[in-house]
Structures are given as C-alpha cells and as structure tokens.
Amino acid sequence: MTATLYKIGELAQKADVSVETLRFYETKNLLNAHSRSSAGYRLYSEQDLHQLYFILHAKKVGFSLAEIKQLLGVQVNKQQYTCEDVKHFTEEKIAQIEAKIDDLSKIKLALAQLNKACCGGEESAMHCSILHTLEDPTLFQVKGA
C-alpha cells in the first residue's frame, strides 16, 4: 500500500504529453512533482496525475494556463482567500462554463442539421452550410446586439 510514484517519462506517456511539456508546466507552477529522487529525477504521485488530467481537459475547452492556475488555486478553508472570494470566483466561472456549453450546443445543433441534410435529405437545399443554420439572429448574440 505504498504510494506509486512515476518518473517524468512514465507520467508523460500516461497522459499523452511530452516530457518537455511537463517541465514547462513546472516552470509555470501549474504542476509540481511530488518529490525528487536522490539523483534529482522528478517523481509524480497519483494526485499529480489527476491534476495533469484536469489541466489537459480544461485546456481542451478553451481555458488558458493562467485561468487553469486560478482554478487550481481556489480552495475552501485555506485562509489566504475569504469565503466571499471563493463564492464569487466559483459563481463567475460557473456562468462562464454555462456560456461555453451553450455555444457548443449551438454549434452541435448546426452540425447535426448539416449532417441530416446530407445525402439528399429533405432539407438539402435549405441548410447548405453551417452558417446558414446559424443565421438565425436569436443564436449567438453578442452583448451590443
């Protein structure tokens, strides 16, 4: 029941990133190794692997490394931030995420209609491009609309 530790190459392979990326994340203080071997090799824990997965998934949906660092920093019961801080931050981020999900749903719908219109579907002539589907002004409104 001893904790398993991974060398940088092993972690890189598990998460399908390069070892250089992992070292880069360390310089950015996004992912620090759990410890170092006597020879100075980085040793990563299972927890570090979870953190890495989180970073990669958050990146995939459009968060910058700076934003991800912020997300990783939010913690309850750590005196550095007040409870109000955490409340505000999480609420703001949740709203941001909901907006992203909304955008994705619309793009998905547009692609689905395009897919359906394919191969001589009834609506072939109507939805010839993704833009045509998204032309509806009620979709994708921007603040000053």
Place this chain on the structure above:
Amino acid sequence: MTATLYKIGELAQKADVSVETLRFYETKNLLNAHSRSSAGYRLYSEQDLHQLYFILHAKKVGFSLAEIKQLLGVQVNKQQYTCEDVKHFTEEKIAQIEAKIDDLSKIKLALAQLNKACCGGEESAMHCSILHTLEDPTLFQVKGA
C-alpha cells in the same frame, strides 16, 4: 430594404474585436469582406457579421482558427466534397463537441461543490479544492487509463 453594409470599424465595434483582428482574419481567409467601396474600404454584410460571431464563439470553446476554417468550409450540395465526406466530418466534430461538453460539465460540477462547501457548509472539510472533487478516477479518464 437595401442590404446594410458596415465599415471595418463598425463591424469591429459590433463584435467587440479590433480592426486589426478583422484584417488578420482576412489574410487567413476566415472572414472576407462582402465588397469594397470605391476607395478600397472593406464593406461587411449582415452575413459577414454572423460569420464573425460564429468564429468568436467557436474560438471561445477551444477551436483553433484552422479548425474553424474547416467548420466554415463544410457544405452540403457543393460538389467539392462528397456526401460521405460531410457525413464523416460532421459526425467526428459532433463527437468532439460532446466530449467538450462533458469536460465542461465535470468542471462545473466541481466548482459547484466547492461553492456549496463554502462558508461553513457541511462538506467544508471534504471538498477543500477543485482537485479533491475531481480525484474520482471515473472522471477525466484518458485513453490509456
């Protein structure tokens, strides 16, 4: 009922981007002006505005400009692509989008738990950071898991 055309500055303001960004998108063939004035000024149509909105929203959820260009290029009934091409492409992209929505939902859930745990909630001690919530190995699995 004549079509309204916007100068580059007007379009930029409407979509809250810089005019440089718009000219940059043109060099990348992502957004071309509907026409030019006699003086050579770019004139954008309402349709161009929709396309710009699409670009910006797609960018927000993690698509690169190259991917967005692909998305804009998919069209039914244009002889350059076979029906099969369009079917495959849209299905692949839809799956990609669903994965993104999944990731966002998980991050959202983690933030919601953090928010709930805040201010002395029952679970304060349990969910002290976003990572703790995401520690569940059934979340965020990567292929080789």
Place this chain on the structure above:
DNA sequence: ATAAACCCTAAAGTTAACATTAGGGTCAAT
C-alpha cells in the same frame, strides 16, 4: 564496463494569433 535509454538545466527557437509601427490615402465638418 559500456552503450542505450533515461533524466537534468539553461537557453534559444517555433507557431498561432494577434498588435504595433510606418507611411500614406479618404471623408465629413469647421
């Protein structure tokens, strides 16, 4: 005991997605 396959740091290079600079026309109002 040596070679292949790892690991280290530090520094410089790369790519995407813009922003800035330089040098110059255009247009509307005073």
Place this chain on the structure above:
DNA sequence: ATTGACCCTAATGTTAACTTTAGGGTTTAT
C-alpha cells in the same frame, strides 16, 4: 482647405504555449 477620425498595405513586434538544442549526469541491460 485643413484637421481629425477614419481607412489602406506591408512589415515588424509580441505573447502564450510549447519545442529544440546543447551539454551533461543516471540507470539498466548486456
């Protein structure tokens, strides 16, 4: 008719997120 707020192109600069290079230790299998 000139000034300020626009527009143009072309070239160079910037930032984020890596990648590559250079030079050198470590570990493991033969």
